[in-house]
Amino acid sequence: MRFYPDIPTRRVSTLARDLLTVALLVLLAWIALKVHDAVDRLAVLGEGVNEAGSSIENGFEGAADAVDGTPIVGGELADGLRGAGEGTGGNVADLGQEGEDRTHRLADILGLVTFFVPATFLVLRAVPSRIAQVRQLTAAERVLLERETPERQRLIAMRAAFALPYGQLLAYTRDPLGDLEHGRYDALVQALVEDAGLRSSRRKEDA
Secondary structure, three states, rough: OOOOOOOOHHHHHHHHHHHHHHHHHHHHHHHHOOOOOHHHHOOOHHHHHHHHHHHHHHHHHHHHHHOOOOOOHHHHHHHHHHHHHHHHHHHHHHHHHHHHHHHHHHHHHHHHHHHHHHHHHHHHHHHHHHHHHHHHHHHHHHOOOOOOOOHHHHHHHHHHHHHHHHHHHOOOOOOOHHHHOOOOOOHHHHHHHHHHHOOOHHHHHHH
């Protein structure tokens, strides 16, 4: 399997797109983390309410403990104070804890949404075309670079002469059809191979 073209400019362009995609994914992850942390810090409000409620409940509990030993009415007073503490400070503490938990969940959800929504669009835009390019390069390598026999070179040259734009052919040879007519296949083969993003083994040896 071939992941990158042989042609330097195309290889650099493809590699740059791959690196840009990875960099954007890292940037989105960083932004999502910042969003999560910013929202998660709001949980301090719930923590404050929770602590205030707990303090009130503890105050009533301390007062109940103080009067619990009082003869005759001590037990009833202690129970009343504890009930009052649970009904006021306990409820406030529960509300604070619930707000804190919801804030943490909201931070998680917003962080995930901030990352996955744009990341999904980015991946759906970049990955399918990249996969298609890899498949095209791999298929072109199998078709064009295997077993460079004279007959195969002739067929590849014919495809180049009949399929590639004339302007593109003239960048490789001054007379594409004349080359095909007289059996000069190298330039035509090179044109088709490089059009696919590859380099022939002959070109590599010459380089």
